[in-house]
Amino acid sequence: MSNEFIETAEQREQxxxxxxxxxGVDGPLMKAMQIAQDIYGYLPYEVQVRIADALxxxxxxxxxxxxxxxxxxxxxxxxxxxGVCLGTACYVKGSGKVIERVKEKLGLEPGETTADRxxxxxxxxxxxxxxxxxxxxxxxxxxxxxxxENVDEILAKYND
Amino acid sequence: xxxxxxxxxxGGTGCTSGNSKAIFEEFKKQVKAVNLENxxxxxxxxxxxxxxxxxxxxxxxxxxxxxxVKPEYVKExxxxxxxxxxxxxxxxxxxxxxxxxxxxxxxxxxxxxxxxIVLRHCGVIDPENIDEYLAFDGYKAYEKVVTTMTPEEVCxxxxxxxxxxxxxxxxxxxxxxASTLKAPGDIKYVVCNADEGxxxxxxxxxxxxxxxxxxxxxxxxxxxxVGAHQGYIYVRAEYPIAVHRLQVAINxxxxxxxxxxxxxxxxxxxxxxxxxxxxxxxxxxATALIHSIEGKRGEPTQKPPHLADHGLFGRPTVLNNVExxxxxxxxxxxxxxxxxxxxxEKSPGTKVFALGGKITNTGLVEIPMGTTxxxxxxxxxxxxxxxxxxxxxxxxxxxxxxxxxSLIDTPIDYDNLIKIGxxxxxxxLIVMDDTTCMVDIAKFFLEFTVDESCGKCTPCRIGNKRxxxxxEKITEGKGTMEDIDKLEExxxxxxxxxxxxxxxxxxxxxxSTLKYFRDEYIAHVKDKKCPAGVCKALLNYVIDPxxxxxxxxxxxxxxxxxxxGELKQPHVIDTSKCIKCxxxxxxxxxxAIEKK
Numbered sequence: 105m106s107n108e109f110i111e112t113a114e115q116r117e118q119x120x121x122x123x124x125x126x127x128g129v130d131g132p133l134m135k136a137m138q139i140a141q142d143i144y145g146y147l148p149y150e151v152q153v154r155i156a157d158a159l160x161x162x163x164x165x166x167x168x169x170x171x172x173x174x175x176x177x178x179x180x181x182x183x184x185x186x187g188v189c190l191g192t193a194c195y196v197k198g199s200g201k202v203i204e205r206v207k208e209k210l211g212l213e214p215g216e217t218t219a220d221r222x223x224x225x226x227x228x229x230x231x232x233x234x235x236x237x238x239x240x241x242x243x244x245x246x247x248x249x250x251x252x253e254n255v256d257e258i259l260a261k262y263n264d
Numbered sequence: 265x266x267x268x269x270x271x272x273x274x275g276g277t278g279c280t281s282g283n284s285k286a287i288f289e290e291f292k293k294q295v296k297a298v299n300l301e302n303x304x305x306x307x308x309x310x311x312x313x314x315x316x317x318x319x320x321x322x323x324x325x326x327x328x329x330x331x332x333v334k335p336e337y338v339k340e341x342x343x344x345x346x347x348x349x350x351x352x353x354x355x356x357x358x359x360x361x362x363x364x365x366x367x368x369x370x371x372x373x374x375x376x377x378x379x380x381i382v383l384r385h386c387g388v389i390d391p392e393n394i395d396e397y398l399a400f401d402g403y404k405a406y407e408k409v410v411t412t413m414t415p416e417e418v419c420x421x422x423x424x425x426x427x428x429x430x431x432x433x434x435x436x437x438x439x440x441x442a443s444t445l446k447a448p449g450d451i452k453y454v455v456c457n458a459d460e461g462x463x464x465x466x467x468x469x470x471x472x473x474x475x476x477x478x479x480x481x482x483x484x485x486x487x488x489x490v491g492a493h494q495g496y497i498y499v500r501a502e503y504p505i506a507v508h509r510l511q512v513a514i515n516x517x518x519x520x521x522x523x524x525x526x527x528x529x530x531x532x533x534x535x536x537x538x539x540x541x542x543x544x545x546x547x548x549x550a551t552a553l554i555h556s557i558e559g560k561r562g563e564p565t566q567k568p569p570h571l572a573d574h575g576l577f578g579r580p581t582v583l584n585n586v587e588x589x590x591x592x593x594x595x596x597x598x599x600x601x602x603x604x605x606x607x608x609e610k611s612p613g614t615k616v617f618a619l620g621g622k623i624t625n626t627g628l629v630e631i632p633m634g635t636t637x638x639x640x641x642x643x644x645x646x647x648x649x650x651x652x653x654x655x656x657x658x659x660x661x662x663x664x665x666x667x668x669x670s671l672i673d674t675p676i677d678y679d680n681l682i683k684i685g686x687x688x689x690x691x692x693l694i695v696m697d698d699t700t701c702m703v704d705i706a707k708f709f710l711e712f713t714v715d716e717s718c719g720k721c722t723p724c725r726i727g728n729k730r731x732x733x734x735x736e737k738i739t740e741g742k743g744t745m746e747d748i749d750k751l752e753e754x755x756x757x758x759x760x761x762x763x764x765x766x767x768x769x770x771x772x773x774x775x776s777t778l779k780y781f782r783d784e785y786i787a788h789v790k791d792k793k794c795p796a797g798v799c800k801a802l803l804n805y806v807i808d809p810x811x812x813x814x815x816x817x818x819x820x821x822x823x824x825x826x827x828x829g830e831l832k833q834p835h836v837i838d839t840s841k842c843i844k845c846x847x848x849x850x851x852x853x854x855x856a857i858e859k860k
């Protein structure tokens with residue numbers, strides 16, 4: 105697995121245009137980074153440099169924001185993000201055991217990605233469907249009322 | 265044209281997770297199949313509140329409340345209910361009274377004790393259609409203040425209503441508005457705090473999803489009252505449905521000339537933009553939130569200066585929570601006396617709670633302030649499932665504390681909760697039963713705060729980490745009695761020395777569990793036991809010889825080879841080899857293995 109930065113001409117153009125549009129906006133930096141992450145899926149060093157140049161801020165400010173907020177990724181993510189909710193309602197109903205099972209099954213700690221870049225594990229805070237606690241998500245799919253034994257069959261669905 | 269039936273499909277996050285979108289599409293398809301698409305209106309609404317029964321569909325005029333709906337039920341519901349007018353009873357949520365007669369949904373225990381002021385439109389209107397909001401007196405309150413009141417009068421009216429900030433602190437809203445109005449400067453800002461970070465709270469999200477225009481209108485009123493022309497909504501990126509509906513609402517309001525220059529032709533300019541959070545709990549703190557909107561790291565700064573003097577981009581700023589805004593239009597239209605007629609003297613109005621954890625009816629409830637915890641848990645919540653015992657309720661999330669069973673008759677309002685060592689917080693209410701370990705819960709919240717501390721000030725960054733480590737030591741059975749004293753001392757130190765609200769309240773979960781469940785801490789330390797059976801290191805798996813039939817399933821299932829015994833004789837677990845994985849419990853068909 106290499107982290108070499110590859111982009112399409114289209115992505116490059118999309119970012120350039122977005123940065124151009126943001127020049128007149130008050131406090132544009134975070135917005136720019138959010139757009140960039142939407143385009144690339146993460147914030148590669150090269151993209152951080154381009155944002156810093158375009159908005160005329162020091163690179164360390166971009167990096168400082170990227171590391172402050174949980175949602176910015178400095179490394180590419182897997183094809184599927186597996187999120188296990190560790191909000192209070194889910195925790196009280198046993199999501200701690202669910203995430204243990206996922207960790208064991210994928211061999212990952214939260215924040216890590218499998219070597220084949222298929223799964224990224226995230227410990228999420230409340231996603232707001234406390235009625236279904238405990239909850240895990242795979243990509244956009246939500247699975248509720250879980251027991252640890254459900255984990256294997258759920259992950260097996262994503263075998264492409 | 266007037267439709268003969270309305271099908272309301274819940275489009276809240278809970279029901280959407282249960283695939284209510286597919287149900288909505290299926291209803292459209294099936295209604296079309298019977299050629300009634302011009303006579304039946306199908307809409308996706310905001311949250312109905314009773315998430316435990318989701319996905320929910322309500323069909324009017326009967327008001328039939330269908331629960332746990334699946335796409336495959338839809339054909340039958342359309343053919344029976346819509347075509348023939350016969351409610352499909354087997355899918356309907358019903359409660360019966362003593363005589364066995366079924367009650368209407370409004371009279372059911374879950375809805376009866378509620379008073380839906382803030383949530384009045386949730387589950388009633390289509391949030392993505394501004395016309396429906398307009399039909400329910402939408403933007404009338406804004407028209408009223410701009411045409412008949414001065415900004416001072418608006419601030420006075422809100423102050424007179426006694427409305428307090430629903431984000432948790434409970435600061436009087438009108439006072440906040442008035443001080444921003446008085447602050448000198450031509451450019452001022454209105455900000456809505458929709459960074460609902462408390463894990464286990466989702467009322468702000470449900471309001472944004474179910475009634476976004478009510479929040480926009482309240483911000484416009486706020487703008488007029490303080491002399492601002494620009495508003496920002498700072499919303500969590502984790503709430504994609506809420507963000508989408510807000511954007512739709514803003515676009516529609518701009519199209520209608522409601523937002524923008526010379527709003528509604530009434531002479532006041534006001535526009536609103538959305539700013540997305542990026543996953544930092546500390547950004548719920550006022551100064552941190554402001555920095556985040558400015559595009560910086562969301563680190564808090566010392567107050568004063570207060571936001572009213574020096575806020576967003578250095579300008580006077582007024583910041584209110586989503587639910588606070590949810591009350592504004594009703595207060596303007598109905599008057600402060602009406603608002604004061606609900607709730608308690610010092611906490612008028614209602615409060616929305618997200619009811620979760622070990623409770624039958626999980627979901628969203630809105631109750632008058634002063635309602636007792638007992639009413640919430642036993643009546644509205646339907647009690648504790650599985651015959652377990654109520655142990656405590658946790659309010660205020662990582663900043664709050666526990667209310668033990670002995671205080672179940674406490675009327676819930678801002679001041680009572682502070683008195684018993686918790687706080688209102690944004691409104692998460694997590695119910696715990698006797699299988700919840702209070703030391704483990706304190707540790708859970710500390711893990712959260714350690715993770716979310718921004719690291720700017722030392723008491724919070726290092727102090728909370730140390731608190732967490734001591735709790736970890738106790739749950740692993742390595743704690744001493746001195747540790748408990750140290751824990752308490754450190755809590756008070758962190759509370760009095762941290763820079764912002766996050767650090768100042770972070771020790772609350774520890775202090776309140778120590779206050780009400782000290783014996784549980786002592787059991788972990790002295791007896792090396794976890795009474796609730798949660799802390800893994802303190803449990804031993806034991807086979808009850810009177811129940812064991814000697815089938816050997818547990819022995820085969822044990823990955824550590826810790827179980828021995830002859831066939832048809834009671835087996836035993838060697839605790840020195842046992843890794844406490846629980847495989848034996850899962851394998852046993854006789855319920856003979858216990859954690860002690």
